[in-house]
Amino acid sequence: MxxxxxxxxxxxxxxxxxxxxxxxxxxxxxxxxxxxxxxxxxxxxxxxxxxxxxxxxxxxxxxxxxxxxxxxxxxxxxxxxxxxxxxxxxxxxxxxxxxxxxxxxxxxxxxxxxxxxxxTTASDTLQEYHSLMARKGALQTQKTEEELAGSNAYQNLLERIETKRAAADENLGDMGSDIGFVSAIRDLEDDDFGDTGLDAADDFDDIELDDESAFDEAEDDE
Amino acid sequence: MNDTYDVSGPLPGGVLDELPPGTNVAVIGPTMSGKRDVALQLLATGYETDEGILCITTDSAVTICNELERHVDALDRGRVGIIDTSGNDGQELLNAMTENVSSPSDLTGISIGAAKLSQQFKSRGVTDLRYGLISISTLLQYMSSKKVFKFLHVYTKRISSTGALGIYTLNTDSHDPQVVNTMIGLFDGIVELRESETGESEFRVRGFGRKPTSWERF
CATH class of the missing domain: 3.40.50.2300 (Response regulator)
Structure with missing residues (x-):
């Protein structure tokens, strides 16, 4: 712009x-x-x-x-x-x-x-959504369901995930449209051009549930 | 259009009988737990009642059609579309429409194939569609989990906004558990399979806005 x-x-x-x-x-x-x-x-x-x-x-x-x-x-x-x-x-x-x-x-x-x-912003929003979901996925492997249920930080993460997912869907628009759907997939391929890395997985070792910063960084760690 | 999709075949005991249009289901479990077979049965269940099948396969179209034909009387070219990402020179099939894509990592090619086939179905008046993706695990061998995740988010949204049913398979022992958990979060529900210590096949169902079921035998 x-x-x-x-x-x-x-x-x-x-x-x-x-x-x-x-x-x-x-x-x-x-x-x-x-x-x-x-x-x-x-x-x-x-x-x-x-x-x-x-x-x-x-x-x-x-x-x-x-x-x-x-x-x-x-x-x-x-x-x-x-x-x-x-x-x-x-x-x-x-x-x-x-x-x-x-x-x-x-x-x-x-x-x-x-x-x-x-x-045009959907790919970035999806990136952030993935980051939050990966964090959730990591916590699920490291903590018990009871631990997660009792954690405010985890509940907060879940809320942020919902908000981000809604934003991503809004940005994508109507995926029932053939041309919209293909164009959206093409966009995310273009954005990840060069990202052939078989997993540059985010490193989520040893996340502490009481460590709020572990959650706050989610959008910045790509 | 369907009010619900009948899925009562593959799982015994009425645990999962029907699903609303727009639902995305992953069938997950370790190697050799029978995921592929359950997924194909889920895909084939509505076939006798005039639904269509649109399946992305990382194997050849011939292979997947042969497997589907174990679950239906005969495949009719007008109601089966296969997106073959194996990179083999696709041969023309008599029992399915096919779209060939050079590699599982050609996501644009896959999306064009899916859009083309869905137009074909529409022009033939096939309104209720079951989409298969077999398998997510192979996609993960070709692309980062982040890219696969983003693709699947868009793809599942395509299915929910067209009122179709989406069926996916994911091998739980070939990826980092964190990756498996992250991917699972994309679906409305999960059918999880395992083999018990005594060698029996077992399953449980999670998600779909209900209480998780306990492990049960087939």
């Missing part, structure tokens, strides 16, 4: 009136950058862009080609395909994170962008 704190949306759409229509809808909440063909989109995009809306059919470069170059450059922001025809499965395989059929409803456009912005 930029200094202005408004998420940046790049709209690549060759019909000027349509592009300006999107800008009108989105301009209140987001910083909107317009590109009128695929090449311009590639000139405009950089790491500050948070979501890209790509028209499928554009002169010079198609939406699919633009997506390919964006990914080649290592820019991993979510990309929405805007398409006049109901897309096939290939849109999912190409690596788009969502699609919208033309002409979109204003609310649909806003909801899609909001959900994708949320999902």
């Amino acid at each position: 930029t200094d202005h704190d408004k998420p940046v949306i790049l709209v690549a759409e060759d019909e000027r009136s349509v592009a300006e229509g999107y800008e009108l809808w989105l301009g209140g909440q987001y910083e909107v950058r317009l590109a009128y063909d695929g090449r311009e989109a590639l000139e405009t995009i950089d790491d500050s862009v948070d979501v890209v809306l790509l028209d499928r059919m554009m002169p010079k470069l198609s939406g699919e080609q633009v997506l390919g170059v964006i990914r080649e450059r290592g820019i991993d922001c979510p990309v929405v395909m805007v398409t006049a025809v109901e897309p096939d499965f290939d849109v999912i395989e190409m690596g788009f994170d969502a699609y919208i059929t033309k002409p979109p409803e204003r609310q649909e456009l806003l909801d899609t962008i909001e959900q994708l912005l949320d999902r």
Whole structure:
């Protein structure tokens, strides 16, 4: 995100009136950058862009080609395909994170962008959720059920787990959607790129139940 | 759509007869405790009543189909989809739709396969689906437990939000107990298997918002 704190949306759409229509809808909440063909989109995009809306059919470069170059450059922001025809499965395989059929409803456009912005934080939230769950798992192997039941720190951990799980699910959005589901899995693969380590397991030896700090560190020990 | 999924076959005594849509169940236990067989029976139980089976296997599709056919009369290609992550060149099967993925660590490939197969089921009017993942232990040989955990969180959420039933197997003696406990936390409930000192197969059920059962014989 930029200094202005408004998420940046790049709209690549060759019909000027349509592009300006999107800008009108989105301009209140987001910083909107317009590109009128695929090449311009590639000139405009950089790491500050948070979501890209790509028209499928554009002169010079198609939406699919633009997506390919964006990914080649290592820019991993979510990309929405805007398409006049109901897309096939290939849109999912190409690596788009969502699609919208033309002409979109204003609310649909806003909801899609909001959900994708949320999902960009899902992987971090899942990371924190895993960390807390690993801590719980470690305590379960080291302590008896009675010890855990009597520990305030453990109860506190359980509450934090519930809160984090709810946050992770909220960020993920609707996993019943095919493209949303594949995009979410792709995100966590990208984030863990290089994490081929067969277990960089967290070291939870000798956690003391009365040691509150053992719990507080959970989010920082990745 | 199902109100509940019938799971009364594999476990005796009415301990676990039915589960609500969206439930995720792990069948866990040490090597040779019969997890795979129980999981396959759980997958196959609704097959005669027009449910579909969508199974991720780290073995070949042929192997898993042969095993499933021990529990159903005959598999119908329209209601069975297998995601074969063994990396073998997948042969076209007559009794199942297949999606081939090069390795168990290709999670994007697995998710695309699962989404494709679920679209196939939808277009054929198969609305009640049982998802299998056999096995989590093999995934853990290819990826860090953190990555497997994150994948499974998203995957279990996919199953709960589509009202399906998810069945998983996890070998308890091939991983750190801490890893096993962490993974177990992802599921609504656990069917745990063991062999007693006298060599009898035993099971117990934990989770599902109920009191844990004690060990019982099959």
